[in-house]
Amino acid sequence: MKYxxxxxxxxxxxxxxxxxxHLDGKDYEVVKETIDAAMxxxxxxxxxxxxxxxIRRKIGRAIEGNREKFLIQGHIGSTDINHQYDISRxxxxxxxxxxNLLTDLGTDYIDFGMLFFIDSEQHFxxxxxxxxxxxxxxxxxxxxxxxxxxxxxxxVIAKKVVETGVVxxxxxxxxxxxxxxxxxxxxxxxxxxxxxxxxxxxxxxxxLELYRTCDKLDIPITVMKTLGGGKLLSKEHTPFAEPLTVHxxxxxxxxxxxxxxxxxxxxxxxxxEGAVTYLSATSDDLDYTEAIRGMNSDFKGSCVYCNHxxxxxxxxxxxxxxxxxxxxxxxxxxxxxxxxxxxxxxAAYGSDCIQCGSCESKCPFSVPVIENMxxxxxxxxx
Ligand code: SF4
Ligand code: SF4
Numbered sequence: 001m002k003y004x005x006x007x008x009x010x011x012x013x014x015x016x017x018x019x020x021x022h023l024d025g026k027d028y029e030v031v032k033e034t035i036d037a038a039m040x041x042x043x044x045x046x047x048x049x050x051x052x053x054x055i056r057r058k059i060g061r062a063i064e065g066n067r068e069k070f071l072i073q074g075h076i077g078s079t080d081i082n083h084q085y086d087i088s089r090x091x092x093x094x095x096x097x098x099x100n101l102l103t104d105l106g107t108d109y110i111d112f113g114m115l116f117f118i119d120s121e122q123h124f125x126x127x128x129x130x131x132x133x134x135x136x137x138x139x140x141x142x143x144x145x146x147x148x149x150x151x152x153x154x155x156v157i158a159k160k161v162v163e164t165g166v167v168x169x170x171x172x173x174x175x176x177x178x179x180x181x182x183x184x185x186x187x188x189x190x191x192x193x194x195x196x197x198x199x200x201x202x203x204x205x206x207x208l209e210l211y212r213t214c215d216k217l218d219i220p221i222t223v224m225k226t227l228g229g230g231k232l233l234s235k236e237h238t239p240f241a242e243p244l245t246v247h248x249x250x251x252x253x254x255x256x257x258x259x260x261x262x263x264x265x266x267x268x269x270x271x272x273e274g275a276v277t278y279l280s281a282t283s284d285d286l287d288y289t290e291a292i293r294g295m296n297s298d299f300k301g302s303c304v305y306c307n308h309x310x311x312x313x314x315x316x317x318x319x320x321x322x323x324x325x326x327x328x329x330x331x332x333x334x335x336x337x338x339x340x341x342x343x344x345x346x347a348a349y350g351s352d353c354i355q356c357g358s359c360e361s362k363c364p365f366s367v368p369v370i371e372n373m374x375x376x377x378x379x380x381x382x
Contacts, residue, residue: 001042002279004260007220009147009168011071011111015254016275017045017222019263024055026267028062031055035062037269039069041276045222045261047073047171048105049116049151051080051097056104067107073149073171073222074101076136077116077127087117089126091135102144112169113145118161119154119186128164137166151224153178153187155210162210162219170214171263173225174253176292177232177239179203187225203302212327214258216334223253223262240291246274247281248288255305257323283307289364303367309359315348318359318369325350325376335379343380350376 003012018038023031038046048059063070079088079097088094102108113136115127127133127150139145147168152158158172178187183206214221231237232244244252253262264275278286289308303326305319312318324343328335343349353373360369 001044001276003042003044004220006071006147006260007168007218009220011146013045013071013220013222013261014043015261016041016043016250016278017047017261017263018043018272019047019224019265020055020059021047021050022265022267023059024050024052026055026058028058030267031058032062033269034266034272035059037272038266039066041272043272043276044070045073045263046070047222047224047263048101049073049075049078049114051078051085053100053104056101060105060107064106067105071111072105072107073112073114073169074098074105074110074145075114075116075151076132087123089123089130089132091131094132095135098139109143110145112147112149113139114149114151114171115161115167116151118150118152118157119188120157124157124160128161128166133166149222153225155183155204155207159206159210159213162214162217167219169220169222169260171222171224172210174221174223174256174259175226175228175232175249176244176252176288177228178225179207179256180239183207203304208326209330211257211259212323212330215323216327216331216337216339218338219258220260221256221258223259226250226253226262226264242291244288244291245285247278247285248291250275250278251281251286252288255307255319257305257327301366301368303372304365306364308364309362309367309369312348312359313356314352314354316350316352316373317346317348318373320346321350321376322367322369322372325372325379328379340380343376344382349380349382350374351382353377 001014003014006013076098077088077094079086136148149169150161150167151171153173183204227249235243250262253259266272289306303322305323307319309318324339327339350373355370
């Protein structure tokens with residue numbers, strides 16, 4: 001497993017995480033087999049948003065004696081009133097379900113207490129202008145949660161959430177189809193219908209702004225909806241010229257700025273083993289650029305951080321340099337903060353570019369790399 005730092009929390013997550021939703025309703029043996037396999041392969045990040053006690057208790061039993069091997073995301077506001085998944089912003093109800101989560105899992109702490117499902121201005125107000133956020137802060141002060149997280153599918157609201165300064169981690173829906181729909185479109189609603197290709201013209205600026213803001217603020221992203229509900233893998237439903245593979249979808253998410261871990265929904269040892277084959281895949285297997293390019297031949301000039309342009313003869317990590325440049329372009333003050341520091345930690349800088357042009361001939365998106373390297377050298381001073 002490869003691990004990435006979770007922002008300022010001091011924790012590190014495996015880049016492949018486990019979404020447990022599909023274990024809901026399964027026999028204990030299936031839950032145990034899946035979690036044992038996750039542990040064996042070093043999968044340590046686990047999302048448990050389901051409100052039902054049955055699945056939570058099975059997970060608790062499966063991790064008994066190994067609690068510290070997992071970083072668990074538990075959600076504040078996920079309920080099953082009327083026996084259906086539901087969102088509650090009623091504090092006593094949120095408390096009851098969150099306390100039950102601890103009891104059901106047989107633990108006295110949750111790594112990330114996630115403010116659940118903040119997709120609209122109304123959701124934002126209900127959580128951040130209420131006792132719900134104070135409850136999360138109290139839990140953190142008391143050490144019941146180690147960090148505060150939030151989940152969202154809306155890039156504009158998610159950006160507002162991370163800018164509150166309250167959250168340590170964001171769980172967000174990331175896949176190439178969602179990234180190409182306008183921020184104003186409800187991603188979940190969009191997913192439940194046939195993908196409308198006409199609105200997918202380029203990577204949406206507000207989504208890019210969210211990723212760059214998280215990177216600037218050092219807030220890690222854990223990813224849900226990586227496969228677009230499976231539609232991106234299907235010839236019939238994909239909006240792209242060809243279906244993507246699981247590896248390509250995971251790689252797309254992991255190459256977005258600030259993404260730390262992709263939560264893959266697994267319900268067997270075999271599926272865990274399938275997910276971790278990402279780690280040994282070849283760069284050709286991971287390359288998603290053809291699929292995205294097939295979408296729109298006018299999609300040009302903007303770096304998607306895919307690294308298709310490698311190798312660079314002087315060892316410049318072109319995607320990383322461009323990413324830091326994009327963040328500094330969005331906010332000049334970032335140059336003297338974490339982003340500038342990350343840039344200076346790279347093995348080679350924009351100023352090392354010898355203008356050989358090899359990258360530009362390989363970039364599927366006609367990105368002016370040489371110009372960008374020059375701009376990066378000017379902005380960061382090296
Ligand atoms: S310059 Fe082009 S090939 Fe290189 S990372 Fe950016 S989009 Fe990918
Ligand atoms: S043009 Fe510059 S960045 Fe591109 S491959 Fe050559 S040296 Fe590397």
